[in-house]
Amino acid sequence: MNMPTSIDRYKQEHSQDCLSNLPEFDFDEWASLHKNDPEAFEEKRIEWLTACIINAPQKYQKRLNGLMFHINSIRRLEKNPMQTCLKISAMMMDSLNDMRTFLSDLNSTISNNSEFVHAEKTSADILQFVRP
Incomplete structure (x- = not known):
């Protein structure tokens, strides 16, 4: 019997995505x-975005609300739709770069730790100490 992978668990958790309940x-x-x-x-x-957030898994709702607030703030502050688009696009690219950096650092850490995991095991004599 195969154990479910993290991808399988992710699919189960997200099988009901936020768009399935929307027109x-x-x-x-x-x-x-x-x-x-x-x-x-x-x-x-x-209304559409709020419904999507409400239908998202509970653990993501706070982050999605914060993201919606941030995007709405940018939309109000920028002078025209093109500036808004560029600012939101830059925000998205920053987020993706942060994720890429995190994954790269994680991969590097795992690679460095694998040297310790695969180090040759050595044997030693176990000494018994007798209590006086």
Whole structure:
């Protein structure tokens, strides 16, 4: 019998993703709504993202709420949509670079530790000490 791998456990935990309970995303509908009624678009965007966060596993909800807050703050502060896109894209790249650095450091640590794990075992005589 095979033991479940961490990938199997991840799939089980995430088999019900946040989008499965949401209506199908229709890009043309969203684009039209943004063009014709930006306020309704913004309201629907917030509803959609909030529903996604609510349906996410509990352990991710706080982080997702923080991320949504950060992105909304950037959207309010930037002067135009292109600046907003560039700022959010840079934030995403920083996050990916942090993850890459972490994984690289982890890999390096594991590689260095494997030298100790695979070191030759030596034998020694065990001495018995007699209590006086």
